[in-house]
Amino acid sequence: DWLVKIVSFAESIPEFLRLSQRxxxxxxxxxxxxxxxxxxxxxxxxxxxxxxxxxxxxxxTAALNLAFPTVNFVEQxxxxxxKFQNLNLDINQYNLLRICTLFQIDSFQVDNYKLIESVRxxxxxxxxxxxxxxxxxxxxDSHHYIQNEDSSYYSRILMTLPLLYLIDSKIVENLFCxxxxxxxxxxxxxxxxxxxxxx
Numbered sequence: 001d002w003l004v005k006i007v008s009f010a011e012s013i014p015e016f017l018r019l020s021q022r023x024x025x026x027x028x029x030x031x032x033x034x035x036x037x038x039x040x041x042x043x044x045x046x047x048x049x050x051x052x053x054x055x056x057x058x059x060x061t062a063a064l065n066l067a068f069p070t071v072n073f074v075e076q077x078x079x080x081x082x083k084f085q086n087l088n089l090d091i092n093q094y095n096l097l098r099i100c101t102l103f104q105i106d107s108f109q110v111d112n113y114k115l116i117e118s119v120r121x122x123x124x125x126x127x128x129x130x131x132x133x134x135x136x137x138x139x140x141d142s143h144h145y146i147q148n149e150d151s152s153y154y155s156r157i158l159m160t161l162p163l164l165y166l167i168d169s170k171i172v173e174n175l176f177c178x179x180x181x182x183x184x185x186x187x188x189x190x191x192x193x194x195x196x197x198x199x
Contacts, residue, residue, distance in 0.1 A: 002039045003177070003186070006032055007193045009095075010102055015119045023110045024194055027102055029187040033169035034101045036176070037077070041084035042094045049074050049175075067170035077172075080163045087157060093130055099123035101164065131157060 010016050010028050019027075039045075051071060089097070103120035110116055131154050173186045180189075 002036055003032070003180070003190065004193070005039060006035045007190060009035070009098060011194075013099065013102075013119070015115055016102070018112075018115065020111050021194070023112055023116065025191045026108055026110055027105060027116065028194065029190055030108055031102050031104065032186065032190055033167055033172040034164040035098055036172065037080060037164055037167055038084070038094060038098055038101065041081045042089070042091070044085055045081065047078075067168060067174055069171050069175040073168065073171050074175075077167060080160075080167065083160045083163065087153075087160060093127060096123050096127040096130065097161075100127065 006028065010024070016024065016027075049069065100120055100123045103116050103123070105113065105116055105120075134153065177186045177189075
């Protein structure tokens with residue numbers, strides 16, 4: 001369902017629809033695991049895994065080749081989800097983070113760089129403004145103020161966001177998506193959804 005939501009979310013953005021099919025595929029296949037992580041955090045997703053014991057040599061080799069999920073990876077992902085959940089972001093802030101994540105293109109080439117970068121910058125500025133409003137003093141009347149959030153809130157956000165980029169997308173795919181996609185790479189699956197709609 002969240003893979004479908006990723007595509008649906010992207011297609012709800014007017015600027016995304018103006019991109020070439022090549023650019024659409026590039027930005028969504030390069031950000032899907034981070035977008036999935038944000039959906040998991042927003043929905044307070046929790047999961048438990050069972051460690052496999054006594055793998056045969058052949059199974060161990062296959063596991064290594066498939067970026068097999070490890071206990072350390074699971075703990076890392078659960079920690080990232082918990083940190084985002086502790087930020088108590090609202091739905092609008094999650095949407096803005098998804099836009100920033102989707103339109104982040106530092107590591108690959110696109111045709112319409114100018115449009116993609118302008119959308120990311122606008123979403124980033126809007127997100128920063130929403131955080132500023134949340135942390136500033138709110139006036140109750142002419143003499144009384146209350147503090148909405150602690151002053152470290154923005155700092156905690158800045159420390160949490162980079163954690164998205166430490167998540168190995170191939171391990172996420174093998175942990176959560178292999179049952180759905182089978183032997184098909186999840187990037188191919190997403191590209192097909194972009195062309196023909198959700199499967």
